[in-house]
Amino acid sequence: MENLKLRFTTRGPIPGTARSTIVGVVASGNLEVLLERVLDQNECAVEIATPVRGYDDVWKAVVADFVERASPGGMRISINDGGARPDTVALRLMQGVRTMEAGDE
């Protein structure tokens, strides 16, 4: 298993009051993303566990792009990957943020 830990400073927190949410499923070509509102509002930590080796740079690029777009301040984001493509990863991350913003529906 490859374990990546990334940290970012964000422009601000994401809105909403949901404490945590999980989106996606660990399946072939898919991933699960667990978001928890536990950090300072300008911080974001992303932990990735993936069985696919050698794609650190791609993960860093996709996650950095997501952080720039969504400004997920306060979030501890944990990923269990099932070999998802970068576009799937980006969509799941955005889905997670939208779910957090929507409240605890």
Added chain:
Amino acid sequence: MSETGRPFAASASWFLSTARERLAKLLDAGSFTEFVPPSERVQSPHLALFDLPAAFDDGMIVGCGRLGGKSVLVAAQEGQFMGGTFAEVSGAKLLGLIRAARDDEKLPRTILLLLDSGGVRLQEANAGELAVAEVMRAIVEARAAGVAVIALVGGRAGAFGGAGLTAATCSAIVISEQGRTGVTGPEVIETNKGVEEFDSRDKALVWSVTGGRTRRLIGGADAYAEDTVASFREATLALMGKARPFDLATLRAELARLAGRVGRLGGCDSAVAMWSALGVADPRATADMDDPAFVALVADVKGAGDDAR
């Protein structure tokens, strides 16, 4: 605690939904509370050994909620993760839920099992087999203590192996056309007995033997749902409060029912022959008709409704 993702229509397909999506729309809106949620990260300690990714809930979601205003306990398997398998952590979560209901009569007297599993997770086979055995025993003990256990089967993985055995120990089974129950899966039969015995790639054959429609017709499932979360909700609501007392009389009636089924259908060599023996006028059309037509057909079939469990 919300783990359910975006809201979506209740007309969503049960088959295509994730376990969390099914729970969110099956239960009364906002009523679900999860036990041992993903944020506790109680995941498989074994999968990393095989260089396989774990899941934060180990593919088993347990909790409580309300259905039509009545309190229920629920467990849902995620069929997409490792085939929805029984393993050490997922098995312990399910077992703990059932044993709690068995031991504490203040807890809800109904457990809904959203089964979606091919059976035991091979990477944790011993723990998984033990979990299945303990779950079956716990279900029987819980039923003896007055708990109704209802299985809902309509996911990608069906309910095979340990999940098939688990379904068979429940008070009642709700199934859809896409649902399948059985013990030995089609690929396993083909591998052991040859393609002449059972061609696992022949989907029409596989579904005619293990699929929801044939199970419902021969009395192997107690209610038929369309492949929507709303239809599963309706079928489950109709079954709630209907479970018989789990006693000697019920067991004797169930044995008599099964003996009657063997008598009626034991000589058949195909599903179509069974449907014909059951008095279905045009048995070959059974697989192709739409859901309302099938529901009307079931209502006329002798034996489909004689639930004794």
